[in-house]
Every structure is written in structure tokens, then in C-alpha cells.
Amino acid sequence: MGAVRLEAITWDRLGDRLAERLLDLQPADGSPWPRVAFDGAPAARPGDLAERVSAALRIRGRPSLVVGAEGFLRPASLRLEYGRQDVEAYYNGWYDISALWREVFGPLEPGGDGRVLPDLWDPVTDRATRSPYVTLPPGGLLLLHGPFLLRHWFPFDLSVHVLLSQSALRRRTPEAEHWTLPAFERYEHETDPAGTAEVLVRADDPRHPAWNG
Template sequence: MQVNPISPDRLAQLLAERIAALPADDGRWIRVAVDGAPAARPGELADALVEPLRLRGRPVQRVSADDFLRPASVRLEYGRHDPDAYHDLWLDDGALLREVLDPLEPGGSGLILPTLRDAATDRATRAPYIPLPPGGVLVLDGALLLGRWLPFDLTVHLTLTPAALARRTPADRQWTLPAFARYAAETDPATAADLTVRSDDPRHPALVLP
């Protein structure tokens, strides 16, 4: 295994090249997941892919898994700081499939819902559906995305050492650390992902190569 340091800009360009090279025969859509703990800032990398992909002629729609959480009555059934509930129950993967990923299957409608629920208010966002043109790319960011049988065409996992994860996780989110330890043990996202990026310091990523 090789770990090659790379600048954030070069990383975004390299990933955009990899995504743009994926076959889009007959206008099929490409679904990309950028998976990582909040401390790894997966949303920042996902955002950084938008312009490079558009420059390569690919329409892009950004979606965040944080906008597809289950209602508070489900998420917080076992309390506000239960790591197993965070791991198992918080993400509404059924809604993510129904509203975002399945419409981008071959022969799908291409109409996706960009947001479902505002977790802060626990209310539906009532966002309108958005058409993603044929050949377009969905870029989804979030935590604990792998190992759920969600259909992605490319997955990128941002990994941190346990020490870096603990150091970069705010005090009020330290209760989530056992969930990420369980994720590492049960799902092994660094192996499950198509590409893994070491993100102990997101300003200085490193691409992990076999």
C-alpha cells in the first residue's frame, strides 16, 4: 500500500478525471459518494468536485446525506447520544434510495429530491424535485454511507486514524466516536471504497493506493 500526499486541488482534479471517465452510454447518470466522518470534511471535497466536473462537460447535482435523516422521533428514540442509533438509525437510506438514487438508475426519471428534512427543525424541507440531465453526475457526501447496499458508481472514503478522528471531533460530538469505531470494524470502509484518501488533516490529504 502506498500513501501519496496530494494537494486538495489536485485531488479534486484527479477525482473529477476519474468520474468523467466513467461510461455514460445512452445518457446514463453517474452516482458518486464521498464518505467520511464530519471531521474529515467530506462535504468540502464533494463541493470541490462540482466545477471540475462541469468543466469536463458533466452536469452536477450536489446532495448531502445530512438532509436525509430520519425524523427525530426515530433518530432519538434511544436518547440524543446513542452511538448505535447514530450508526443504525439516523440516515434514512430508504428515502435516499427512493428520492435520489433510484431515479438515476438506467431508464429512471432523472428527477431527484435535493433535500428531504431539516434536521434542526425536524420538518420537511418541501424542496422541489430537480431534473439531472442525462449524463449528469450526482455527488453525495455524508458519514457511514458504505455497507448499506446503496447503489453508487464510485465511492470515495476519507479516512482518519482514531487519534486524529478524536482530536478533530468537537467535544459535543465525541459521543459519535464509538459509531465510527464500529463502522471501521464492521464495514471496513477503507477497503470497501473504490478510492481511499487519508484525511488526518483535510488541508493535506494523501491518496491511498494498493
């Protein structure tokens, strides 16, 4: 990643600024539903930012749907086929990318019906969630959060990457999950999310974020 000028900001202000930007977001493919990525490792908590932006949009009269990639994990029998700490499986096999295309992005394509499945699989019970479909009205925004989102060619109209330095990522990742860290290093080298995303948020200090807005 090259030098990027970042501005200090509060989380509340960041949510407001992003919501204001999203009000004017127009999908390039003509879809009536803008689709936004909040990409980042679990330790970066991109879902918190997605929820904050959703609340700010609600105040502004715009509907949105927050969807977490962790709701589309594959069954444990497939995720853990090569062991509980297999980095290759974590990087390439834990998330049901086909289901995300089918249940989330497909309904939001031009001509779609807007009926999105907010989650599919509960990793705690290792059973289908059986959640009802949610109909996102035209003009409503999809806010998808999770890791590795920018490597799958999803049709995002705007992408936000919540960045942690390697030292911050290690510090804020629970020790029992340190085995996942090489996957994020690989993602950085192969995809360069900090350079690919339109919006970059640095969150090394969780109390004092900075962004390139």
C-alpha cells in the same frame, strides 16, 4: 486495512484528478447517471471534497448534483427515541435510508426520469425542507456525501472514502459529539471502508491530504 501506497496531493489537484477520472465513469448497470460516494465522518468533511469535484466537473462541461446524507435525517422523534446520545440509534436509525433509495437512487436507475430530491428533512427546524426536485440530465453525476455510506449496498459506480485515523477523528470531532466515535469504530470493523472504497483519501492533516490515485 493493509498497507496502501498514498501520494501527497493538494485539495485543488485532488479535485481535478477525481473529476478527470469521473469523466470516463460508466455505470455497470447501464444507468445514464454515474453515482459516486464521498464517504467519511463529519469531521473528515467529505462534503467539501464533493463540492470541489463538482466545481471541477462544471469547468469540464459535465453537470453533477451534490447531495448530503444529512438532508435525509429522520425526524427527531425517531432519531432520538432512545436518547440524544444512543450510539446504536446513531449507527442504524438516524438516516432515512429508504428515502435515499426512493428519492435519490430510484430516479437514477436505468429507465428512471432523473428527478432527484436533493434533501428531505431539516434537522435544525425538524421539518420537511420542501425543496424542489432537480432533474439531472443524462451523463450528469450524483455526488452523495456522508457517513456510513458503504454499508447500505447503494449502487455506487465509484466510492471515495475520506479517512481519519482514530486520533485525528477524536481531535477534529467536537467534544459534544465524542459520543458518536464508537459508531465510526464499529463501521471500520464491520465495513472496512478504507479497504472497500476504490479511492482512499487520508486527511489527518487537513492542509496536506494524500490519496491512492
